[in-house]
Amino acid sequence: MKVPFSPPDIRPEDIEAVVQVLRSGWITSGPVGEEFRKALTGFSGTSDTMLVNSATAGLKNALRFLGVGSGDEVIVPAYTYTASASVIAHVGAKIVMVDTAKGDYFTTAERIAAAITPRTKAIILVDLAGKMVDTKPIYQAIESAQSDFCPGSPQQEHLGRIALIIDGAHSLGATGYGMRAGQASDFTAFSFHAVKNLTTAEGGALTWRKENPLAEQIKPFIKLNTLHGQSKSALEKTNTSGWEYDVMFTGYKENMPDILAALGYSQLQRYPQTMKRRHQIIDYYNQELAHQPVTPLTHRGLDQDGQPFSSSGHLYLLSLDTLELDQRNDFIERMFDKGISCNVHYKPLPMLTAYKNLGFNLQDYPNAYAAYCHEVTLPLHTVLTDEQVAFVAETARDTLQEMTK
Ligand SMILES: Cc1ncc(COP(=O)(O)O)c(C=O)c1O
Incomplete structure (x- = not known):
């Protein structure tokens, strides 16, 4: 008997959902993605969600939104996949890595507290294997370091403290500490990579909790940042009489097309x-x-x-x-x-x-x-x-x- 490690579970209804998009006349980011991201927000009980092309892009969008960059430090555990840490290097900040607790896969609030410096702008924790980390003691550590916090961007100033980001690549649907995955930190990035519980082949989402004081600003930023910084999406340009657009800044290309969103949305139903x-x-x-x-x-x-x-x-x-x-x-x-x-x-x-x-x-x-x-x-x-x-x-x-x- 052969047992593969983690094949995708693709059902007839998933195939049908993808085929419908293929036949619809609109295959990149559009109405199906809108439905999917709203459903994810409802499922996670968060403020809002943006679809991206990977969890890595989700984490990076959180750091970019916060204006984390050169001269800043971000704390991350050593026991994780490279994407939890590589995004810190991608934005030009310094990776500060902490060990796990003895006999455990997870790190501790004490280790994180000891790694905080006045340059620390964010902490990335990992819901390894889909198990939510306890963020309460981490927020306490952040609060204790409050007086040393030196904001380096208007967003950081508005937040007024070190940001907590969860690499939730594994944890969509997890519950713990009276919360659902997505609600326990300022930002959470989910992965829909081919081996994940819910897949879009490649893809991810960034969600942020209702208490995030920056909630109103995040969606407009990510919409631009994942579409070249362009003021209108391709669909908006098609659906309105105005083709005119501007490019607000040199953004990235990290959106999720509707073909993939349809797969994820179908899988979310079950x-x-x-x-x-x-x-x-x-x-x-x-x-x-x-x-x-x-x-x-x-x-x-x-x-x-x-x-x-x-x-x-x-x-x-x-x-x-x-x-x-x-x-x-x-x-x-x-x-x-x-x-x-x-x-x-x-x-x-x-x-x-x-x-x-x-x-x-x-x-x-x-x-x-x-x-x-x-x-x-x-x-x-x-x-x-x-x-x-x-x-x-x-x-x-x-x-x-x-x-x-
Ligand atoms: C813990 C962890 N973080 C991040 C990622 C990256 O996810 P993605 O491939 O969606 O960028 C993975 C992927 O396997 C992961 O396991």
């Missing part, structure tokens, strides 16, 4: 069922691996305040507690030989050439490295049949037993 199925699989893996020397990431439960949380069920992160790095890699190979594709989330950024070249040293991130050495991600998606789910759990258990006897 997204609650998608998450439910993902959690069924997580529960099954947890149950089947319960007596093994492994620790799965907790996707559901109660937080410190006794409030229920539930991830989006994006990635099944498993720590193989008794296996060292080479054995972890051997486990992945053995699983592959038996037909199952696994993965690792993530190689800490200081292990990657780009970040080594920027001067980051893995020795400064021992907790992230330790988490990486033991981590394996099992297939978790809605194309999996019950039979495949059982096969993955059984094969993982047998492989662990083979390796630890």
Whole structure:
């Protein structure tokens, strides 16, 4: 039996939705994208949402909107995908990287507080595997550093403090701390990349919460910034008698075409069922691996305040507690030989050439490295049949037993 890691779940209704756009006479950004972004706003319970061509573009739009650039610092955890940090370099700011907590994939408010300087303009946190981070202690850390905050743009001045941005590439639909993903920070970027819970092949969205004091200014900026800085979109130019336009600044090209928006909008209709199925699989893996020397990431439960949380069920992160790095890699190979594709989330950024070249040293991130050495991600998606789910759990258990006897 072959089990792919994360194929897209494309249903007949998705295909029909895309075909309708192809037949409609308008294929780039237009009415379907409008519907999709409004539905996402309603689903996340946020102030508003803009569609972009990736989560990376979403994060970058938040930083550009805030006017973060040269001379500024942005804090980001070491245990993440490169996009959480590369956007900081893209806007010309300095990446300040923090380690995770010991024995965890997530960083802590204490580590972030210790990394704040008067140059800090934003903090980017990651809802890894679709599990929302607790932003309350981070906002407390931001508040404690308030007197040292030096705004470098009118937007930063208006906000009056360090901005908190969530890389929510994994977390659409997650709940926690009494909130939904998108509501816990000033900005949240979602990804609709091909391997995500909800996909548009490539794509993303930036959303911002109702309490964001800059809410009114964000949408007009992103609309311009993702369409060359042009005062009218192609559709607006077509639909109105006035072809006239201006270019307000040298913006970027990061919009989502309606062909892709149709795919995402169609998938959003069944997204609650998608998450439910993902959690069924997580529960099954947890149950089947319960007596093994492994620790799965907790996707559901109660937080410190006794409030229920539930991830989006994006990635099944498993720590193989008794296996060292080479054995972890051997486990992945053995699983592959038996037909199952696994993965690792993530190689800490200081292990990657780009970040080594920027001067980051893995020795400064021992907790992230330790988490990486033991981590394996099992297939978790809605194309999996019950039979495949059982096969993955059984094969993982047998492989662990083979390796630890
Ligand atoms: C944690 C994280 N952040 C950001 C991204 C980037 O998403 P996109 O490909 O939509 O830019 C990814 C993509 O895999 C990711 O896993």
